[in-house]
Amino acid sequence: MGFLFDGLDAEAYDRTYDDRQLVRRIIGYFQPEAPRMLIVGFATLMDALARAVVPILISRGVDDIGRTQDDALIVAYGAIIAALGASAWLFNLIRRSLTAEAVGNVVLRLREDAFDAVMKRDLSFYDQFPSGKIVSRVTSDTQAFSDVVTLTIELIGQLLLVAVLLVYLFFVDAVLTLVVLIMVPLIVGVSLAFRKIARFTVQHSRRVRAEVSALVQETISGISVAKTFRQERAIYADFLKLNRRAFWINLRTGFVFSGIFPLLALIVAFAMAAVVYFGGLRVQLGALSIGDWYLFAQGVALIWFPLTSIASFWSQFQLGLAASERVFALIDSEPRVVQRDNRALPNLRGEIEFRNVSFGYSDRERVLENFSLHIRAGERVALVGHTGAGKSSIAKLIARFYEFQAGALTIDGVDIRALDLSAYRARLGVVPQTPFLFDGTVRENIRYGKPGASDAEVERAARQIGNGDWLKSLSDGLDTEVGERGGNLSMGQRQLVALARVMLQNPAIFILDEATASVDPLTEALIQEGLDALMRDRTSIIIAHRLNTVRHADRIIVLRKGQIIEQGTHDQLLARGGHYAELYNTYFRHQSLEYIEAARKADAAPAA
Amino acid sequence: MSNVAKSEFTVANAYRYDRRSATRWLISHVMRYRWFFFATLFLYIATYSAYTASEALIGQAIGAVVEPESLALLPTIALSVLGLKVLDAVLSLIGVLSIEFIAQRMEVDAREELYANLLSKSQTFHNQQRVGDIMARATEDVQQLNGMINPGVAITLETIIGIAVPLVFIATLCLELLLVPALFVLIYIVTVVRYVRRLNPVVRRQREQFGRMNAGLEETISGIEVVKACAQEAFERRKFRMAASLFRSFFVRQGYLEARYLPVLFFGIALGMAFLHGMHLYRQNLLSLGDVVALMGIMGVLRWPAFASIFSISLIQAGIEGGRRIVDILNMETELDQNKGGYAQPIKGEITFEDVSFGYGRLHVLRNVSFTIRQGQTVAIVGQTGSGKSTLTQLINRTYDATHGRVLIDGVDVRDWDLDALRSQIGKIEQDVFLFSRSIAENIAFGAPEATQEQIERAARMAQAHEFIMGFKDGYRTVVGERGVTLSGGQRQRIALARAFLSDPRILILDDSTSAIDSATEDEIQKAIRQVQQGRTTILITHRLSQIRWADLILVLDGGELVACGTHEELLRRSPHYRRIFARYDVALPPLEIVAAD
Structure with a gap:
């Protein structure tokens, strides 16, 4: 309007x-x-x-x-x-x-x-x-x-x-025009005042509506709890109070909005009467024709609305x-990531070297300081450490998602800033912590990593993960619609699709940020089988949250505050009793079957 | 009304609305405030009469003033114009405030009615509805009712009254003068209906395309890591350009349609024709000059009502649609009966499934499942997502009824149990524990409001929750949920366990597929669960090896079928499915015994 x-x-x-x-x-x-x-x-x-x-x-x-x-x-x-x-x-x-x-x-x-x-x-x-x-x-x-x-x-x-x-x-008639013009500042002034009041009431209305929505949302989400414990009456009373308050606030807003045009019409009424009166006088003086008098009356009606x-x-x-x-x-x-050359590496081996790299997401805080790490081609590396230790930063720098501030990062001995980014990333397989799927079929999602791939190639990649057994649990196999963000699939199934996507890409470097979310044990077994297949013969960098992955790594890198403090295999590090042993007790212990069995025996012993 | 009998919650002295159809329901809501409605109707007629009369009066005045002796009349005429115009403004103010009142009441009343109705619906109903769907009804649809009344109905009244009243006035000038305006009104109705019919789909498609463009972009940006990692920027760009171009073409098409709004054309022509007609009649001395001027003034009155109706048609359509969706919910019945007076005894906790199948339509969720859980056992259900784990537990508390076979508790078919007796003894802790925006103490004591602080704390201790609760500044008075402190999945779960200690169900179903937690929390939750499973039958839907290992009985589900059932040791020997779980752990597995089928 x-x-x-x-x-x-x-x-x-x-x-x-x-x-x-x-x-x-x-x-x-x-x-x-x-x-x-x-x-x-x-x-x-x-x-x-x-x-x-x-x-x-x-x-x-x-x-x-x-x-x-x-x-x-x-x-x-x-x-x-x-x-x-x-x-x-x-x-x-x-x-x-x-x-x-x-x-x-x-x-x-x-x-x-x-x-x-x-x-x-x-x-x-x-x-x-x-x-x-x-x-x-x-x-x-x-x-x-x-x-x-x-x-x-x-x-x-x-x-x-x-x-x-x-x-x-x-x-x-200049004089009569001035009479008409008297209403202009009044109309504009009242409109301005109206907007000020309306802004105020609208904001209150919006707030109370949001409150009502939040309350309804809470009730509906928690209705099973309310019902189980028969608390409907208390909840209803809460609602009633808010709903009635919402009524008065919205009524006020409604009155302000509905009232403004009648109010403006009141001003126009006086302007109109003035034009009729003074116009009539001027007609009788002969200063104005009857037609012009009519025109002035029409003019008042025509100009007030645009004025608002x-x-x-x-x-x-x-x-x-x-x-x-x-x-x-x-x-x-x-953009901060800028390439200064376009070098392609057709036979990427996957050797990665950080030399004295410093990096921070903002200027205030450094995540990595003077960081050096050499990863051999084909090596399986697991990164472990508390949140904020710098695990993901290392992975993200390798993927060239961020620019670092000092030092050098080379891939097969070539500065990462000199690479043809698109060609390099095509040889890079990345699975983020929450695997992201696009709305479409499983097949389309797997193919996303290599758009030209044939159906047979897609299928072969999918079958390389856990023998393809995971496809059976999908209602339409590869043609299953994954829904918005993969919502039709379970977390575990999404991870399997993401692994198959990377499998199809056949990357030289595989980067996995392991999911922290728990997955049912059957799917978890399939994922582990898939990882075995993926990590074979390629440089793999895993940000590890699973005991199984850590155990099967060639080298575990233990990070704290952006520094490598320990490295070695699981058994070596555990025996050392250092930071890794502490991490093991914090994150991995309960995933160990031996530990569970031991606890069970200990619990059963006194009872027996 | 018939559904009152089945209702689980009713409001005393609630106003009764007619729910036989959406239109009747809407009308009964308006009729609750019928005096306001009739007042609006009357005031609108009065205000348009005053408005039209003032225009006519101005015309008459102009005609009259030609005579010199009418000079004395001028102040009277001007004051009359003022009086009529002020009357017009004041009456229309009262009229519009009155209908505004109905509009606001409508929103609030409908929400109140829907809310009470939702509370009265059974658990089954709520399990089958999507939260987002119900939310949309209770917020957007209900708000649309407000807009439907004002400005929707208000403008429609104005259109009808604002056209009828001027036509009556024109008729009193000279009946023959009606020819042009009446013709205009006819053409106007035809063209407006056609216009709205053509515009609506374009507006809708434009809005949908905007949503699609937004959703596509949102998807690209959320998945930017994948897009970049797969070097698919060019593909995403093409996708977005296509969506944006399509939006542009709908935008332009809407512009074309709006530009061609025909009533403006016909109004312009009608104005010329009415003037011609008026002057023609003046020539024949059938009209005075004042009448001709009055006619042109009154024609001007028609302008606003004729053009405002475009807004009102779609508003009313949207309101009726919203009303229909609300009435659908209000009238939805719950198909499970309460079975009052059925079997009602304390549950001992034996559960038997006899050849149970369940499905919606042609979709099978569970197929021929049979097993027995003995009183007090702890059972772990293992299976992939979609294998039917949750559904299996929902058959126990009769959220759903089996389509084939029987579910027995203590040897009695669940359908023969009194529903209240059955459900009140079966506790359930969902995967995503819901907490109200209240204090922790109130949340723990939600089912037992009379519980003392000591009892609450004892329950919290048993659930291993006491320590972290005391870690908060306000302890048990800490407000949680949307308007308070956010708790982690493990913490919420322990609050729910504390709740269960207080309400003490005989069968506890626990969906423990929460996100991963650290070893210390895991140990605490294990302790709490071992506490809670004492003396009751406990069913765990779980991802955790430890819980599988602690269970007395393990059910392995695959695609809705029970593929294995037994203890850990038995299953390791018998079930290849189950062995796969443990294959990668560095422990020796016993040799697989090939039994008939897995």
């Missing part, structure tokens, strides 16, 4: 670009649409003129009717008024169609640029911003921007009409600028 109600619940945002910069940038995006926008401008003007001339013509007709006996003139008046109405419609049609095209194109370009900018960023960017925020910048902010552009064009059209009418009225939009325009416009600023800030930001 009117602009008066728009953008009331928007949040304030910080701004760093100034208005002029932004407007220039926006105009830049509209440049390719220049021919369209020219026609839009012309059509807007013509539309306003046609609409302004209709009441003027009627007023002339009212004056002429008494003077002339010419029937043709009367017919002409009717026909021209109708024709003007039709042409106003036509110009409006042209204006709106072309605006839709132009704005549609600009927003599309803006979205594409924003998306490209997002894709160029390294993972530090994604750590910084939650995915929802990024998405809303690419889609919702561009949409908000487009809404404001459309509204602005609309408003310009309405104000043009007001301007044309007022100029005409001023030339007809002026009140809200500035804040609307600022919102649009803020939205566009967020989009531009996204487009302008620079």
